[in-house]
Amino acid sequence: MDLRRDVYQAIADPTRRAILVLVAAQALSAGAIASNFDTARPTVSRHLKILTECGLLTQEQTGREVYYHLNPQKIREIADFIEPFRKMWDDRFNRLEAIMKAQQAT
């Protein structure tokens, strides 16, 4: 089955989310990223490939090293900045309201 790479698939993996948090601070080489994980280097490379394919990371060749940058535009596409955060709280507060209404009814 040939699944299209999409951002939700990309961020479903905890190592890949950790990589995004790392690269958000500064552009890093594959080696520098891999040194932050106990996972084997080829595994980290595979994660980088997936993140690059779905556009969350961009590559830049500097001398012999390839540096990975975060693509803020793509991040915003999934995040739209405040909306997911707002949605998270809205869902929680809707639950709170429903639970407390049920409490009042009893």
Added chain:
Amino acid sequence: MKSKTHVSAENGRQDLRITRTFDLPVESLFRAYVEPALLEQWMGTRVLKLENRPHGGWQIETRDAQGNVVFRANGVIHAFVPNRKITRTFEMEDSPFAVQLEFLEFESLTEATSRLDIHIVFRSVDYRDQLLQMPFAYGINMAHNRLQEVAGALQ
């Protein structure tokens, strides 16, 4: 359902505000914040400790289906005035994010409605923006939950 929760995060500031009106008396809204069994239900997390008093501590955690801890946070309560306000710190454990300061103000609007105003102050503008840009880092299990929802809807 019409959304009643509003988030305001102005550019270049290191704070944000969450406001919400509830069809609940303020006493009922406040109870949902101080009784562990109720808090667990609406937050979707386990309460390990909740000492509702000045200098009291609190700690919550979320585990996945296999029992692994995927999210744990703790803090200290600085001010506690029933049905009025809670001032507390919030820190995610094992995360790069610094501790934040939260001011929760509960207000009675009518006998049956109330408002909650949460003011969160972050260590820096960058910390705030990073958290907002990466909502999946905020309670790292969210992306999983979202995927499970999506997967569930497809079945």
